[in-house]
Amino acid sequence: MENIKLVCSACKVETEHEKAKENLYICPNCNKYLRVSAMDRISMIADEGTFESFADDLVSGNPLEIPGYEEKLQKAREATGLNEGVIVGKCKIYENECIIGAIDSRFMMGSMGSIVGEKITLAVEEATKKRLPVVLFCCSGGARMQEGILSLMQMEKTSAALKRHSDAGNLYISVCTDPTTGGVTASFAMLGDIILAEPKAMIGFAGPRVIEQTIGKQLPEGFQRAEFQLEHGFVDAIVERKDLKNTIGNILSCHPKSRSKIVKTVALAGRQMQIFKKMDATLAHETKEANDAAETPNTNPLSAWEKVLTVRKPTRLGAREYINALFDGFIELHGDRYFRDDPSIVGGIATFNGIPVTVIGIDRGHELNEMMRANFGMPSPEGYRKGIRLMKQAEKFDRPVITFVNTSGAYPGKEAEENGQGEAIARSIFEMSGLKIPTLSIMLGEGGSGGALALAVGNEVWMMENAIYSILSPEGFASILWKDGNRAQEAASVMKITAQDLNKLGVVDAIIPEFGGAEPANLEKISEHLREKISYFLNVTSRKSGETLAQERYNRFRVF
Numbered sequence: 001m002e003n004i005k006l007v008c009s010a011c012k013v014e015t016e017h018e019k020a021k022e023n024l025y026i027c028p029n030c031n032k033y034l035r036v037s038a039m040d041r042i043s044m045i046a047d048e049g050t051f052e053s054f055a056d057d058l059v060s061g062n063p064l065e066i067p068g069y070e071e072k073l074q075k076a077r078e079a080t081g082l083n084e085g086v087i088v089g090k091c092k093i094y095e096n097e098c099i100i101g102a103i104d105s106r107f108m109m110g111s112m113g114s115i116v117g118e119k120i121t122l123a124v125e126e127a128t129k130k131r132l133p134v135v136l137f138c139c140s141g142g143a144r145m146q147e148g149i150l151s152l153m154q155m156e157k158t159s160a161a162l163k164r165h166s167d168a169g170n171l172y173i174s175v176c177t178d179p180t181t182g183g184v185t186a187s188f189a190m191l192g193d194i195i196l197a198e199p200k201a202m203i204g205f206a207g208p209r210v211i212e213q214t215i216g217k218q219l220p221e222g223f224q225r226a227e228f229q230l231e232h233g234f235v236d237a238i239v240e241r242k243d244l245k246n247t248i249g250n251i252l253s254c255h256p257k258s259r260s261k262i263v264k265t266v267a268l269a270g271r272q273m274q275i276f277k278k279m280d281a282t283l284a285h286e287t288k289e290a291n292d293a294a295e296t297p298n299t300n301p302l303s304a305w306e307k308v309l310t311v312r313k314p315t316r317l318g319a320r321e322y323i324n325a326l327f328d329g330f331i332e333l334h335g336d337r338y339f340r341d342d343p344s345i346v347g348g349i350a351t352f353n354g355i356p357v358t359v360i361g362i363d364r365g366h367e368l369n370e371m372m373r374a375n376f377g378m379p380s381p382e383g384y385r386k387g388i389r390l391m392k393q394a395e396k397f398d399r400p401v402i403t404f405v406n407t408s409g410a411y412p413g414k415e416a417e418e419n420g421q422g423e424a425i426a427r428s429i430f431e432m433s434g435l436k437i438p439t440l441s442i443m444l445g446e447g448g449s450g451g452a453l454a455l456a457v458g459n460e461v462w463m464m465e466n467a468i469y470s471i472l473s474p475e476g477f478a479s480i481l482w483k484d485g486n487r488a489q490e491a492a493s494v495m496k497i498t499a500q501d502l503n504k505l506g507v508v509d510a511i512i513p514e515f516g517g518a519e520p521a522n523l524e525k526i527s528e529h530l531r532e533k534i535s536y537f538l539n540v541t542s543r544k545s546g547e548t549l550a551q552e553r554y555n556r557f558r559v560f
């Protein structure tokens, strides 16, 4: 092996095999991600010595009796030392048990013959039976021509197995590597609960040449690459090869094997009950104290209009700061799986005191370029659809959802209307209302109308001391009701938009003190208070059944 040299497919520079392997098969000259054999891939990801393959002895026949196919198979077997184009088995990744599979592109372009489909299906079935997560590395040219329609049947077979796996509440992580195309993309590659991709990997259904011939135009640079798929909402995250094991390990750790509520509560009891017991005794008192502090802060309380101005300051703490301060190991997930990733909604998985949670927030950015990227915190329909996807994912895996709401309103743009802004907001409220998991919504600053409401259907809704929550901006209110936008200040004072007003109306359950203002200098103090309150919230709610939580949420909004 030592003498074998690899030729980079991009820059054509040769590298010794061992050296390329050390460099994770990334070209040392041009950083091109070279293709990785299935066995190398698994050894990069699995804990050493934990991989046990199965179904290695399955061999393809020639079901359609295509001349030359058997010779081709024989050649591929000799070249790769494999019986077929995929390796499947069981392994551990940072101690997390899982079923893993990797396609080997050297075996007839990683095409999906019947045996490839069979092995993947067996792997998924085994995982479902044992309640284990599945991790599949895709690398394929698509269907295998020599097996015709029987190759296409593998799309149905593998997808159907994944559907059962998913319905039983199990995790599937798909990793798209270069290239992931055709029938593989149109089946198991795109069905992951979480879809990861390597940088610049080609991911698509139709090949670029076919598309160019059909439309009679050249495709732009980067078309169908991983980055393109991320932007279009189909990939959760692009992960560099050196970080893949860590990322997958972290995701697996956030998905404990058993979903059983009883087991979870007992496990929680063991780990956390002492903290909770102490808190049960003290928190009622502390909450009262903090709420009093919020009512009468050190500085003079701000007027409603002052609050309107305060929450619009670009320096005010936003969702990303709270997510980083309150949670550990945040893994950001992207995309609505339909159309686009909306940067104004940030969401993903993290842990809180070791408990996996899903967090979703409206990001507004602070610097101008960030603000523009986040569309000034005005989400588009695809942003709400990303939120819905992550909430449903949380429900599947029995994770609480915590949302951070901070928007002047949903984006009132042309495209937003074309893509169904109203439908997206409605759907978000609809789905969130019925979630069988604890949901907590925290209003950070501006709470503008339906665009805020879409993420605020919590079992509890909390508001920062100076946050506002309203049917529309005071300017808009004055302009519509009094035909005079200049009377915004007066409007603010009558609209009942402050946390204190809304607390009295029962719209919000708690006021979070800002200790002098929700600015970076006070992040630690505010977070400390929030951490205690969130611990308490999760402690109480995680003891309740999903049905009870949904019913309580229903009752909470039913009173209005």
Ligand SMILES: [Zn+2]
Pocket (backbone or CB within 6 Å): 008, 009, 010, 011, 012, 013, 027, 028, 029, 030, 031, 032
């Ligand atoms: Zn190169």
